Amino acid sequence: MTLHAAPRPAAHRPVVPRPAASTLPDLGTLIPWRAWRHHPALRTGSVAVVLALVVVPPLGLRLAERDYDTAVVLFAAYFAAAWWLLLRTVLRPVSPGAAVTTGLVLLALFTQVPIAVLLEQLLDADTENLFAGILGVGLPEELVKALPVAAVVLALRSRGRLLEPRDVLFLGVISGIVFGAAEAVLYVLDVPSEPLTTVWRLVANPAIHGAWAGIAAFLLGLAVRRDPAQWAPLAGLGLAIAAVLHGVSNWLVGSWAWVAVAGISALLLLAYSTVGVPADPTERAIDPPTGPIAFRGPDGRWWA
Template identity: 45%
Template sequence: MTTPGPRLPDLSVLFPFRTWLHHPALRSWTTWLFVALVATPPAVLALLDDATYRSEATAFAAYFAAAWFLVLWVIVRPRNIHGALLAQVIALALLLEMPLATWLEELLDGGNDNLFESVLTVGVPEELAKALPVILLVFLHRRRVLVPRDTLFLGAVSGLAFGAAEAVKYAIEYMPSDLGRGGAMVLVWRFVAGPITHALWAGVAGYFVGLAAQYRAPQPVLVLAGLGIGVPAVLHGLNNWDPVNGTLLWVLVDAFSALLFVAYARIGLVAAPAAAAPAPLAPVVIDPPTAPIALPQHGPGRHALV
């Protein structure tokens, strides 16, 4: 084994700027998003000074949504998602979701003290509002190949936008009159965790939207669409239900939501019946999992958090 000589490495080894500038790793969008996430907090505090805190709240909501977006991209690895689709789902989400959810919740005029009301008057309106941009994009891009993992990711991005907008609304409308220690902690929670919990539920809804898009007959479309809204709405309603919200059961609901999302994102199988043939055939896998899985053998035959 040779020992290093007395001379230090050349400057081109210590600071290989030329190599860095030409290396694809430092030119990828994920690298620049990471850099932006590091630079945003000091930039917001240094450059923005809004007496209503709207600008700061909007910047920090976008900051945490972008951080979670990076995490979700690594987890899901969608196949057919590009910048234009992401811009469209974000624009539709910011334009439609909060007004629609607010109108439906005011129309239903429910609460969180009863589980049925929590699901029906909070869970359903908000999950329906978050699923709407995905449904519209699937219809507008029906000639494109969007597998359920892609629509799951679009749903998650739609949920991030909703959670960020909700955090800004909470900061502007509620915090000036509720800024105690507890209120400040709730605000921090809404900026950090609110967007990702909304993204998890909206991603599950998006997965079922992608499943429904594989069919043309109305019955399976309606059943799958109903499940897509119903499953996350129940989780959302449980999350907001007063006896659960803020307790250890609340933690379990959110943990289960995360596991359900990851299961659909990484292991979910999408099978469609094969074309008719004289002999029964095995299902055709439309969206194979990203992780190995043993395929089955087929025989012949409102102040609440979020």
């Protein structure tokens, strides 16, 4: 029998501090003009958004002295971009690509508000009545927010690209943000209101509309992964949930319950965004996945 000595632990080398530099940093470090011009990390969409978030407020205030309408549009776009950046960071979707996102935004801008206004006029919308508000305001607006998402998702599906439900959710968030910003501009310019109400519309409207549209889009994302016979029930359920939250919010506006509905909407969006994602990122899901719904197995671990 041959005896083997136990392996000796690796010796830890002492950390020797680097000697202090004897010269000043070069000019390219002190004034990084080359990085501004050439570094790829500074030529990304996120950097452009951050730069816009810093520049737009003073620009909007400067323009407000001469062109109030343009300033309102700028501030609406500003807060819409801020919510998009925040929610993208929190939800961490797989980006469908700049071309797909741009097409979705343009489709939403040119179709949502005109169709919503037409439908609400036909349905004689009344937010003072709960059921009339759900059917006459909540449902039409959630429908027009879902249509661009459905068009994009089905177009990608026809080309053999099937998005995950949580990525469809984020497309819904984008569609809702666009609608919320456009609606805020219309209200601020056409309906005289107190300054705080104006600020609330410009700041919060894109976020809450994004949450409702994301909720509906998640169910749409589940639907398109299944047999066509199941598309209508699942997509309809998503629209119904979003429409009810929307209608109840309009009915309760200004009350404590209204605040609660906003919180419930945000929590539901975040809960949907985690469905199918293991609680511990080091754990592996079943291969192949049984579906996009996460569940806890007999061993206590989360699987997708």
